[in-house]
Amino acid sequence: MSWTKKNLGEVEDAAKGFGVEGGFTARFATGDLEAKDTGLAHETLPPGERSPFAHRHDSAEEVYVVLSGSGRASLDGSIVELERLDALRVAPTVVRAFEAGDDGLEILVFGPRHQGDGELIHEDVFAG
Numbered sequence: 001m002s003w004t005k006k007n008l009g010e011v012e013d014a015a016k017g018f019g020v021e022g023g024f025t026a027r028f029a030t031g032d033l034e035a036k037d038t039g040l041a042h043e044t045l046p047p048g049e050r051s052p053f054a055h056r057h058d059s060a061e062e063v064y065v066v067l068s069g070s071g072r073a074s075l076d077g078s079i080v081e082l083e084r085l086d087a088l089r090v091a092p093t094v095v096r097a098f099e100a101g102d103d104g105l106e107i108l109v110f111g112p113r114h115q116g117d118g119e120l121i122h123e124d125v126f127a128g
Contacts, residue, residue, distance in 0.1 A: 006032045008042040020052045030113055039113040045071065045100035054097035054121040062096075062111035064088045070101035074125040092117075097125045 011027035018026075023046035030039050039060065045051065047069075054074070064073070070083045074097045075090060082088065082098075082105070090096050098105060 001034075004033045004035075011042070015052070018052070022046065022049060024049060024052055035113065037113055039109070039111050041109040043098075043107050043109060045069075045098060045105040047100055047102050047104045050099045050126065051097040054095050054123065054125045055118050056095045056121065057092040057114070057117045057119070059092050059114045060111050060117050061092055062090050062109055064090065064098075065108045065110075066105065067108055068106040069104040071105035072099045072101075072126075073097070074099070077125065079126070095121055095125055097121075099126060 006029060008027055008029055011029045011032050013025045014028050015024050015026045023044070025042075025044045027042045028039070029035075029041065033040065039062075064087070066082050066084055066086045068084055070081075073080045073082055073088060074095075076094050080088065098107065
């Protein structure tokens with residue numbers, strides 16, 4: 001078929017598979033959409049919470065769009081404020097993590113798909 005439709009709320013929450021507790025959700029829809037070259041994720045953070053880890057890529061540039069709420073992004077240690085409908089492009093090697101504001105943070109993430117391209121970073125990138 002030349003197209004695929006999927007409700008993002010029906011995509012499996014991968015955060016649970018990583019053992020992440022709390023209200024953080026990460027729904028990676030690439031497989032559900034049968035996409036070959038495009039990565040797509042829907043992520044939510046509860047009010048005042050941070051991403052459970054930071055990450056970066058070798059090759060994949062990503063675009064983050066704030067659907068609702070507000071918060072901050074840490075980008076190689078620089079803090080960027082985010083609000084509804086902000087679009088944020090992040091180059092591959094930039095270490096990134098997110099923190100929700102008082103009303104939570106809901107983001108849509110998309111970019112080229114490169115299998116095995118991501119690296120998780122388990123340090124507090126907001127400290128400093």
